[in-house]
């Protein structure tokens with residue numbers, strides 16, 4: 001196609017002429033010409049294309065006068081508008097049922113409930129809606145709370161939280177870690193890692209970085225590997241860490257094989273700009289109390 005011809009087509013295609021609504025029963029929605037009669041879309045705003053569609057597909061309107069066509073166009077436009085409102089309403093309902101499903105999944109995870117309890121929650125919701133707002137019962141029935149959905153939702157929430165944490169940590173100029181080892185109700189040793197960091201805007205934030213279950217042994221080396229794994233997971237490098245605080249347990253603070261010794265060796269090996277300070281303080285107990 002020659003350059004001038006191409007430019008001519010481009011110019012012709014740009015603007016929807018309002019007169020086409022009455023003349024060919026077309027309307028302009030989201031920069032697309034939509035036939036009011038059959039809702040077919042014509043992407044190119046070209047009078048020839050609209051005319052061809054009108055005369056070949058809707059010949060019964062060809063004999064109508066412009067005045068008659070105007071009435072037809074107004075009625076069809078009203079119907080189309082109604083349909084679109086229904087679609088918008090439908091999509092809003094879908095959004096709210098998905099959100100509700102996430103809210104329940106979040107509660108299930110937060111309160112350590114079995115995933116299958118969401119199905120029981122749904123039964124309750126549907127029966128309550130039957131009594132309080134029967135006209136909206138179908139919305140509650142559409143909230144997806146099956147066990148599989150809850151698993152998927154919790155995985156998504158967890159992935160999102162990890163992403164937020166990574167973004168926050170990437171902004172840290174410096175940070176410090178606080179470590180605590182304690183046993184859960186099943187007598188499994190858990191290493192809790194908290195992080196406190198500061199960014200370029202001098203904003204300080206503190207988060208629970210990880211709860212790492214320690215299987216088999218709980219030596220200083222095991223703790224070190226757990227911390228290192230956690231740092232890799234959130235893309236945090238040793239040179240950003242300025243201090244490590246522990247609760248004074250021998251596996252953590254041992255001079256020869258403890259975690260702190262391993263960290264000291266690692267920092268030396270990497271030749272970071274600064275040394276890491278070590279504290280055995282009580283504030284870790286405070287962190288623990290605040291988070292749980």
Ligand SMILES: [Zn+2]
Nearest residue numbers: 035037038057
């Ligand atoms: Zn049509």
